[in-house]
Amino acid sequence: MNNNDILIRLRYALDFNNTEMVDIFKLGGVEVTKEDVLQLLTKSNDDETENEEQMKCTNQMLDSFLNGLIIYKRGKQEPKPGQPQGPAVSAVTNESVNNLLLKKVKIALALTSEDMLEILEDAGVSISKSELSAVLRKEGHKNYKPCLDRYARNFLKGLAMKYRA
Incomplete structure (x- = not known):
């Protein structure tokens, strides 16, 4: 299962529309358009071949989307004194x-x-x-x-x- 599949399944499970997807990405710090979201949500025929209409969702994009989802669902958390401003950028590997x-x-x-x-x-x-x-x-x-x-x-x-x- 690749990152695009995860986005597709997550969008379906939580019933988000394209505008909400754009907003969630923005909350996570990634600027995408509705057209970009449609390209991210385009299914590839199989894992081996690349689809020209599909934009590849990188690990960093997925991490930002998930951070945006937390903010979208729970609200922005004000950092406590001495804490860094944003969420720590996690080094996401394909295994994790x-x-x-x-x-x-x-x-x-x-x-x-x-x-x-x-x-x-x-x-x-x-x-x-x-x-x-x-x-x-x-x-x-x-x-x-x-x-x-x-x-x-x-x-x-x-x-x-x-x-x-």
Whole structure:
């Protein structure tokens, strides 16, 4: 699952329109137009061939979108004295994209671990609380586990079932 697939599934699950997508990107610090959003949301025929009409969503763009989603859903948080102004720019690798997705959607939608387990259960995946905790840990932590595409895909499927029902 690539970043464009994640955006497509997230948009469907949370029922955002193109204007809202542009606003969320802007809140995350990335300027895109409605045409850019349409190009980002264009499905490719398969993972091997490039689609001329599709704009590739980079890890940095996805991270900015998820940061914007947090601000869109929860409001802008004023930094406390001594804190940096914006969110820390995380070095997103292809292996950690799914972990980042789960963490930031959890924050944006104010989900508890129980909520996340329930969403995954609704999509037909059962994992333990400790497995979920390992996926939500910071990369480099001794108990960190990479989130596989299967979990990310089913989490987005479960979100769609919960928010579009």
